[in-house]
Amino acid sequence: MYRYDEFDATFVAERVKQFRGQVERRLAGELGEDEFRPLRLQNGLYLQLHAYMLRIAVPYGVLSSKQLRKLAFIARRYDKGFGHFTTRQNIQFNWPELVDVPDILDHLASVEMHAIQTSGNCIRNVTADHFAGVAPDEIEDPRVWAEIIRQWSTLHPEFAFLPRKFKIAVTGASHDRAAVKFHDIGLKMVKNEAGEIGFEVIVGGGMGRTPAIGPTIRGFLPKQHLLSYLEAVLRVYNLLGRRDNLYKARIKILVAATGTQEFARLVEEEWARIKDGALTLPAEEVARIERYFQPPAYEKLPAISTELETAKRGDATFARWLKANTHAHKVDGYSIVTISLKPEGGAPGDASADQMDLIADLADEYSFKELRVTHHQNLVLPNVRKQDLYALWQRLAAVRLANPNVGFLTDIIACPGLDYCNLANARSIPIAQRLSRRFNDFQRLEEIGELRLNISGCINACGHHHAGNIGILGVDKQGEEFYQITLGGSSKDDSSIGKIIGPAFAIDQVADAVENIVNVYLEKRTGQDERFLETFRRVGIDPFKEKVYGNSQARRPAAE
Amino acid sequence: MAILKHGALQPNDWLTVADDAALPEGKPAVVSLDRWLKERDTLIGRNTPIGVKLKSDQSPVALKEDLERLALIVLEFPKFTDGRGYSHARTLRQRLGYKGELRASGQVLRDQYLFMDRCGIDSIEIADEAKVDGYLESLGEFSIWYQPAADRRPTVRALRAAKRTEPSGGSAVVRESVAASWAY
Known part of the structure; x- marks a missing residue:
């Protein structure tokens, strides 16, 4: 993984010192909250319902065991003993005191971490495929490019006050695991006819109030021009993006209003002026970054592990976990393991300090000291020998971290919701908890198969409800929490935005509604290999509507 | 004012x-x-x-x-x-x-x-x-700048390049790579 050199270390130390000064000025009353706000936000510090919330960047989801242990330490010392992994591969702490935040940032700097640009109207922490570097379907490692973007965007002087926040995601694989079409800029590594590798550039996707699947504005961008092209997109957006209305300020609105073709023309026009200048990436610089992402010292192992085959036959519980939570690795004899942070009755993405320490130990023992954070709010051990899987599973099972539900209905994405967030209209966590209890039968989950269920506590869609096969959106109706359900969303290669099924549900009706939806799917599917999404696309929304509202069980909200 | x-x-x-x-x-x-x-x-x-x-x-x-x-x-x-x-x-x-x-x-x-x-x-x-x-x-x-802009501060890329070639190149290399980083 990337390691700071003396320059990066100096920079982060300077940033902490600067923020310490800003906090001192705030505490001394020299800075008003209005002036302090953008400063703290660009260091990931939000003022939430009950306290400050600190969002720490996990660049493109890559984490070392040493870093995870430091996060556990911060959780214990400055928080209430846990942290929350987010849909942008970051981690949030919900209870820090303002006066402690500079110290927390110092601790983070000691393990080459920071909270820079995890908030604010700037280029946010870049995300990437959580299986980067280990996936068998990869064309090229996206971490190299995510790191190059991270450095370029860090304290970019021109783009610190954009019309709105700006999110970039990169994938280097043929299957999209980074939801690139739902980002302000999505970069997908592709091969052109000449066999060269470059980027397909997708601009103007997003969730929020106006969900949009981003259109491609350039089919192939040579790699050395990545930064000049990004700079051109950002400049066009900075100048032309709307600033009169918060809800219309994202680049997706500009792209839609300008038209994809005209927007692309504006970008190309700006790019032509700067493309061969100082932003051109020399091959040595790319090679320098690539060296940080060299594969670890893999052993030469047979593709099939006899130990694993024996364990699998002897232990059905293990076999179930193996099927759901491990994934094919590009190197023979290795597996990718997802550790589900979605236990029955838990808050999706939460991990306690003890769990973090234990998972860090497991990464040391079994996965070359490295981990990943997924945008599904789980953790990944990317490099586990197949022969070690049974032992690893036993260690996880002993602390209830072996939930075999990855990719299933209870692998729920959820934002913190009204329990923490001051933007939320409704709580998300209790819905996730109820559903995880209702569907806590793993045999049944397997029977239902792949089903993505996402929950957002408000229209800002941090819980990606638009992209859920089943999406749940919390709304406030005259002071009461209601939940709107959408069907048919997806953030994979077959991206789509969910459709609203009908009037919203009261909190105690949501689990029944989901149960009905699942039953319609089971009844209508052609077989177990037809996924929920495929059945939905084939039969449409009506059968689901009829079942869910047929007996008019749903209380209609007073004002729709 | x-x-x-x-x-x-x-x-x-x-x-x-x-x-x-x-x-x-x-x-x-x-x-x-x-x-x-x-x-x-x-x-x-x-x-x-x-x-x-x-x-x-x-x-x-x-x-x-x-x-x-x-x-x-x-x-x-x-x-x-x-x-x-x-x-x-x-x-x-x-x-x-x-x-x-x-x-x-x-x-x-x-x-x-x-x-x-x-x-x-x-x-x-x-x-x-x-x-x-x-x-x-x-x-x-x-003191560290990650991208070229309209100022004359050396970018981190220039500093890294200069460090790689030191000590033989010395300050001439710094000057050269700094100048290259300005050519936006």
């Missing part, structure tokens, strides 16, 4: 003139873009330094043909959250090659000054003169 320029507070020699007011005799004056476009020929003939003030939604490209005649361009930041001025500044300096004074006016806070400086703004209006030390301090808060 005092002016902070090149590391020191300076009196403001420029008078900002409303569109319907007469220009002061023999004094440097700043007019709006609208007035400049309307009265360009008269204003050029005036033989006294003249400047133009741009609102944040006005593109400096409108001044493309006139840059050598202007001694000052003022970029307005109506709110500090309106970041268009940063792009205007880089456009003026790096695309259009404007060499005169480039000033930020409006809500120019201490923690924006460094970004402005990097984008090529070389003077700012300060509402509270007592805070000038903080503004100056802010320029020294960082």
